[in-house]
Amino acid sequence: MSGAEDIPAQVTSSTSITPEELAAARAASVPAATTVAAGEAAVPAPALPQKATIIVHSGDFDKIYSAFIIGSGALAMGMECTLFFTFWGLLRLKKGVGLDSGPLSKMHMLGLGKWMIRRRMKKSNVIPLEKLAQDFKELGGKIMACDMTMEIMGVSQADLRTDLIEEYCAVGSYINEARESTLTLFI
Amino acid sequence: MAEITVDCRGDICPVPLVETRKALRKAAPGDIVEVLGTHPSSKTEIPMAVKALGLEILEIGDEGGEWKIRIKR
Numbered sequence: 504m505s506g507a508e509d510i511p512a513q514v515t516s517s518t519s520i521t522p523e524e525l526a527a528a529r530a531a532s533v534p535a536a537t538t539v540a541a542g543e544a545a546v547p548a549p550a551l552p553q554k555a556t557i558i559v560h561s562g563d564f565d566k567i568y569s570a571f572i573i574g575s576g577a578l579a580m581g582m583e584c585t586l587f588f589t590f591w592g593l594l595r596l597k598k599g600v601g602l603d604s605g606p607l608s609k610m611h612m613l614g615l616g617k618w619m620i621r622r623r624m625k626k627s628n629v630i631p632l633e634k635l636a637q638d639f640k641e642l643g644g645k646i647m648a649c650d651m652t653m654e655i656m657g658v659s660q661a662d663l664r665t666d667l668i669e670e671y672c673a674v675g676s677y678i679n680e681a682r683e684s685t686l687t688l689f690i
Numbered sequence: 691m692a693e694i695t696v697d698c699r700g701d702i703c704p705v706p707l708v709e710t711r712k713a714l715r716k717a718a719p720g721d722i723v724e725v726l727g728t729h730p731s732s733k734t735e736i737p738m739a740v741k742a743l744g745l746e747i748l749e750i751g752d753e754g755g756e757w758k759i760r761i762k763r
Binding site: 553572575576578579580581627628629630635638641642 | 701710712715735
C-alpha cells in the first residue's frame with residue numbers, strides 16, 4: 504500500500520463496504536461520503552479530504568491547548584485541519600505574548616490555579632504549547648487570523664506571529680473551510 | 691528500505707500520535723516505522739491512524755506496559 508500515505512481514508516458510497524470496514528470507519532470517526540453542493544450536483548462526488556475546522560475564540564490557556572491537541576490529533580489521524588483564530592484567541596498570536604500566556608478558564612485563582620496546573624503538566628510530561636503549535640504546522644495544519652478582530656483590537660499583521668499564520672481573512676473564508684469539513688468546533 | 695524508530699516512551703497524548711504521523715510523512719514508501727511507547731491510549735489510536743492513512747501494521751507488541759508498533763509506509 505505504499506504511496507497511499509497522504510491519501511485520507513477511502514470511504515465511498517458504494518455498497519461493497521463490509522461490516523468490518525464500516526465499524527472501523529465509525530471507530531475512526533469517518534462519516535459516510537458527503538454529497539457536493541447543489542451547484543455542482545452534475546459532477547460526481549469527489550473523494551473529499553476529511554477535514555476539521557476549529558474556531559479558536561477563547562484565549563484561555565487550557566482552551567488554546569485543547570484546540571492544538573485536537574488539531575494536531577486530526578492531522579495525525581490523516582485529516583486536514585484549519586484553526587480560525589478570532590477575538591481572545593487571536594490575541595495569543597501576538598508577537599511576544601506567548602500562546603500559553605492566557606488564564607485558566609476555571610479556577611485560575613489569580614494565577615495560582617494556572618501555576619499548579621502547569622506544574623502538574625510538566626510532571627506528566629505534557630508537550631509545551633509552543634512545540635505543539637510547531638508540530639501542527641509541520642503536519643500541514645493551517646492557521647487563519649480574523650481580520651475583523653485585528654481591526655477592533657488595533658492589531659496589524661506586523662504585530663502577529665507571521666511564522667504561524669497563513670491567512671488573514673474574515674467569516675466568509677471560515678465558512679468556506681467549514682462547509683467542506685466533517686468536523687467543526689468552537690472553542 | 692530504511693527503518694525508522696520513533697521513541698515515545700514516557701510521552702503522553704498527543705505526542706505519540708503526532709510523532710508517528712511526522713515520521714510517516716518523512717518516510718519513503720516501503721520504509722518501516724517502528725514506534726516505541728508507554729502511553730496506553732496511543733497503542734490503540736496509532737493503529738486507527740494507520741488504518742485511516744491506508745497503511746499497514748506489521749506488528750503490535752507489548753511487554754510490561756511498553757509497547758512497540760511496526761508500520762509499513
